[in-house]
Amino acid sequence: MKLITKKMFLEYDYCPVRGWIERNEPREFRPTIAEDFRMKEGLDVGRRARSLFPEGILIEEMDPFEASFITERIIGDRESVTLFEPAFISGDFVSRADVVIKEGESLDVFEVKSSLAGSSNTKDYIRDLSYTVSVIESLGHRVNRACLIMVSRMYRKGDEDRKLFEIIDVTDEVSAQKSEIKAKLEPASVILTSTLIPSGSLGYKCRDCEHLRRCFGLERKLSIFELPRLGADKTDALIERGYFYLEELPREALGDKPLLQRVFRGAKEGRIVFDEPEELREKLNSFKYPIGYLDFETAASVIPLYDGLAPYEGIPYQYSLHIRREVSDVLEHREFLFDNPSRDESLLLAERLVEDLKDCRTLMAHHASVERNILRWLSNRYKDFPELSEQLISFSEMFVDSELLVKNHIYHPDFGGSFSIKRLLPALVKGVGYEGLFIHNGDDARYVFVNMALGNYRESEIEKIRRDMLEYCRMDTLAMVEIHGFLCDLSSE
Known part of the structure; x- marks a missing residue:
């Protein structure tokens, strides 16, 4: 039984x-x-x-x-x-x-x-x-x-x-x-306990379900489930009215929200949608060089890895930084990864980062509030080092957000309703991506590091794991470089 x-x-x-x-x-x-x-x-x-x-x-x-x-x-x-x-x-x-x-x-x-x-x-x-x-x-x-x-x-x-x-x-x-x-x-x-599978009821709760096709013969792609932040009530109301695929919707059903209208038009027209090109061009032209493209990786665990940390308090252990000093200059790269994960090396990370960022006049990050908050966290953690703390705060105020640059102006049907960097990159830039990487998302990267810090890997594995971690983080900042370049090319057409 x-x-x-x-x-x-x-x-x-x-x-x-x-x-x-x-x-x-x-x-x-x-x-x-x-x-x-x-x-x-x-x-x-x-x-x-x-x-x-x-x-x-x-x-x-x-x-x-x-x-x-x-x-x-x-x-x-x-x-x-x-x-x-x-x-x-x-x-x-x-x-x-x-x-x-x-x-x-x-x-x-x-x-x-x-x-x-x-x-x-x-x-x-x-x-x-x-x-x-x-x-x-x-x-x-x-x-x-x-x-x-x-x-x-x-x-x-x-x-x-x-x-x-x-x-x-x-x-x-x-x-x-x-x-x-x-x-x-x-x-x-x-x-x-029946041998017969029950019938499903289509609704908002089905938006990320792997059984959507089996239950209803439907595909998530280009459906109302790709509308960002539409919410359960509005989604279910549209389904009750008989709508599922975006191409079926009357335009007025989505109101006047520009983002929803871009997603709708992208699905309807099957191509990239570009709104407010002049506004985007002005934003891009306002960026001061050198530009630093910055991404952190942070670790958090129930039992803190280091002294002074609370459960699940994130600590940055790695960063990747691409730098472009002028519009057409060669790309430079800097990176840092704790050398000995059994020790808290975040002070060394902060000092190295400040040195690497010293010439940058603009910083770009994807979903930049995360990087901004990490710099503020480091500043507070090392407030007993006043000069370092102040420099970290000053850098936290230099960010532009590549996610918002895309989200506020363009939409491609291949985004699938998401503006994560891993959805944007293959849709906008061909031939560059995360395929083939052993580590291909931040969640896995975080726990690879935690396992290293806890000594859960053999010594013979460490060198390759470190290479994999550096390669993954480097790909994140290279993706920002490529997306920035795509936006510049698009806005100049």
Whole structure:
């Protein structure tokens, strides 16, 4: 008998088709570098959370039926007990709680999450916990408290594990959802255990779903799902009116927002759309040379890598800088990567960066608020070095944003509704791209570095990994150079 897990139910709760596929057609999961690290990090956080309950007993059995039998036996035999990973099976449903404490006739249920306390995901975690409590109560147990255990923003490297966590009582929030979830269990069981896949309901929630074609015979490309920041209500309203592909839409359906109109026209005409060419030309001509094209890579982890950092506080460990001194000059390149990731070398990075930037009069970055904030972070971290701190602040005020230059003036159908540099580059500049790179996104780059800092690679691997990291970051700034060049050529036509 294949039980319905929490993940299956929550997928069903979001979309019955996704829940059915999760249970009946599971695919082999091949995690990316970042996903693999985050899974291991989550397991580590779960283990550390057990330090809050030193008398706890771990239910180690992986088989849910055996684990459930052991759980019920211990709970039935003892007046008070704390269990880690206890299993509860009610009908077709199974749940393994992170921590359950029995005191007398009632249970306290705890869900451990590796996110920061107060994060925007808290409502999703309450939903997770509500499922667990619903399954437990369906067996006749009385749950007294339902709590989330989340990561404290006050923790610093070297603190004991107990200081890593905040316990947040969400009993009232869970109680408000239990009845709804319990009412859904029976119909969910009928659908998820059926041999027939259920019908889907097209809506905003389908915008990034890999099953769009299977459910509806539709493709995301050139559809209303590519309209940036349209939102759920407006998207669903257009679908209810029978619209899906952009070419079907009447122009007035999108109002007078220039960005939406550019996306609409690009899809309708099948070519690049260019608005306000004079305004773009003026912007480009106002840039003072030398121009520096700057990109940072930052690392962040639950357990901080270095002294003074909070959980998930990002620290820059690498940058790439291309410099063009005049419009037609040869491109220069500078780069920096921590030499010894086991040490915090951000001061050396800041000093080297200031030296490399000293001649630049304009800085360009893609989504420049990120680079601007990193410079401000470095300035604050090294405020005891007044000259360095002031220089970093002054450079933070020199940015232009290549993303906004594109977003405010042009649209190409191949952007797919996104203005990320990895979508813009292949659409605008042929023959230059990220293909063939071992590291091809910032998320993976971040966790490659964290793994290096934690000593998770063999010494023989380090040299190649460093080359891969430098090559990836260099590609980001070269992409800005190419996009800037494309915009200059386009505006001069």
